[in-house]
Amino acid sequence: MSPESNQPCTSPRPIRTAAGPAVLLWLVALTCLLRFPALVSPPFCIDESYYAAGAVELNSGGAFYRDVVDHKSPGIYFIYAAIYRVAGAYNQTAVHVTLLLVAALTAYFVGLVAQEFFGARAGLWAGTLYALASVIGPANDFQAANSELFMNLPVVAALWLCARLWVRQGTSRVEAAGLGLLVGVAILIRAQAALALLPIGVALWRRKVGWMTMATVGAAALLPSLALVAWLWRADAIADLRTSMAYASYYTNCLPFEVKLANASLKTLFFVAINVGLMIPVAMLVTRGRRRDPIWQQGAGCLLVSWLLASFIAVGAGGRFYPHYFIQALPPLAVIAARQLTLWRQEVA
Numbered sequence: 001m002s003p004e005s006n007q008p009c010t011s012p013r014p015i016r017t018a019a020g021p022a023v024l025l026w027l028v029a030l031t032c033l034l035r036f037p038a039l040v041s042p043p044f045c046i047d048e049s050y051y052a053a054g055a056v057e058l059n060s061g062g063a064f065y066r067d068v069v070d071h072k073s074p075g076i077y078f079i080y081a082a083i084y085r086v087a088g089a090y091n092q093t094a095v096h097v098t099l100l101l102v103a104a105l106t107a108y109f110v111g112l113v114a115q116e117f118f119g120a121r122a123g124l125w126a127g128t129l130y131a132l133a134s135v136i137g138p139a140n141d142f143q144a145a146n147s148e149l150f151m152n153l154p155v156v157a158a159l160w161l162c163a164r165l166w167v168r169q170g171t172s173r174v175e176a177a178g179l180g181l182l183v184g185v186a187i188l189i190r191a192q193a194a195l196a197l198l199p200i201g202v203a204l205w206r207r208k209v210g211w212m213t214m215a216t217v218g219a220a221a222l223l224p225s226l227a228l229v230a231w232l233w234r235a236d237a238i239a240d241l242r243t244s245m246a247y248a249s250y251y252t253n254c255l256p257f258e259v260k261l262a263n264a265s266l267k268t269l270f271f272v273a274i275n276v277g278l279m280i281p282v283a284m285l286v287t288r289g290r291r292r293d294p295i296w297q298q299g300a301g302c303l304l305v306s307w308l309l310a311s312f313i314a315v316g317a318g319g320r321f322y323p324h325y326f327i328q329a330l331p332p333l334a335v336i337a338a339r340q341l342t343l344w345r346q347e348v349a
Contacts, residue, residue: 019115019123024108027127031104034135037143038096044144048092051145055080056089063235071248074228075189076147092145099145102153106331107131109156114335116163117300118342126338129278133330136274141324148327151189155196156331158182159307166203166303176213180220188224192314192328197221199307206299252318260319267321278333281340293343308332 043049054068058081064074080095087094110130115123134149135142161179165171171179179200186193204214232241255263272279286305289296311329315321 019112023111023124023127024104027107027111027131028101028104030128030131031100031107034131035096035100035103035143037139038099038145039093041096041143043092045140045146047146048095048144051076051080052084052090052092052095055084059084059089063232063237063240065232065240065244066235066237069240069244071244071251072147073188073191075185076150079150079189080145095145099149102150103131103134106149106153106156107134109153109160110331110334112160113156113163113331114338116160116167117304117335118295118339121345122335122338122342125341126334129337130330130334133275133278133334134327137271137323137326141322142327144324146324146327147190148324151186151193152327152331154182154186154189155193155328158186158196159199159331162200162203162303165207165209166299169207170209171213173213173216176209176216177220180217181223183217184221184224187221188228190328192317194221195310195314196307198310199303202306203303206302255319263319263321264316267323267326271323271326275330275333278330278337281337281344282333285336285340285343289339293339296339304332304336308336 038044043052050070054064054070054077057068058064058077062068064070064077068074068077070077079098083094083098084091107127107130111123111127113123114126158179161171161175161182165175165179183193183196183200186196200217204217229238229241232238285293285296286301289301293301308329311332314328315325
């Protein structure tokens with residue numbers, strides 16, 4: 001086993017291969033190749049049509065929950081609206097180009113997370129694995145400019161700061177605020193992103209960072225939602241927000257248990273089948289890492305498994321298990337799989 005595998009995860013590492021401009025260029029090129037159909041296609045799914053119509057209404061002065069009605073978080077509509085302000089209304093090609101850049105940047109940050117824990121080689125593997133896995137599935141789910149792919153960027157950037165906190169055994173107040181703010185932005189895009197606070201909480205607790213740092217993370221995570229409520233208050237749309245939340249609760253709980261169970265079983269099996277290349281190394285490391293991987297034993301495994309569990313809980317919220325919901329679970333899967341692939345390579349070498 002190489003010296004890299006025995007290096008304790010509590011030691012700071014210099015940022016090397018997985019953070020260079022050449023790696024970012026590689027990930028952008030790979031993402032362009034994999035997502036080329038999105039650049040020459042009309043909307044891939046009906047959700048994109050909803051977001052487009054809502055974004056145009058917002059740009060015309062409408063208020064969310066009053067003039068644009070949805071039970072989801074409004075962030076995806078704001079993203080479309082911002083793109084349309086620059087590129088013109090209903091310019092779906094511009095939306096897909098933005099998605100391509102977001103997906104490439106997300107892959108880059110997935111690599112940075114893996115590098116913080118396991119070194120540069122694992123970082124390069126993890127970024128590449130995410131770029132590949134994020135397009136493996138039905139095109140109307142995985143090529144579409146849906147909320148999950150946009151949400152993953154701030155979530156993964158937050159987990160990168162969390163990984164830095166873990167490896168360095170502490171963080172500055174500015175980084176803590178940035179970490180919380182990134183999660184808050186992700187929550188505005190998709191409410192299930194709030195579950196990313198679970199692995200972050202594990203890291204904060206185990207590193208004993210202090211109540212002030214924890215409060216900074218929590219307060220920063222609340223800021224985007226508070227700003228949204230203030231905007232809705234000024235637009236006299238608070239009553240519409242309450243109505244939307246009541247419908248969201250109904251939407252989450254209306255399915256019978258047996259339907260939720262069938263969705264969980266069949267759609268999870270489908271996800272595992274199309275991502276078997278990720279699942280095998282992940283299963284190997286999760287089951288054997290405590291005995292064979294010193295870095296995993298020192299706490300990286302606890303943080304990554306809690307991130308993975310939180311992601312799957314988010315997938316299951318509501319019991320519908322649509323294929324694109326599983327995109328939220330891809331970043332931790334890519335990081336864990338990358339570590340196991342580097343261990344296998346070291347064993348062969």
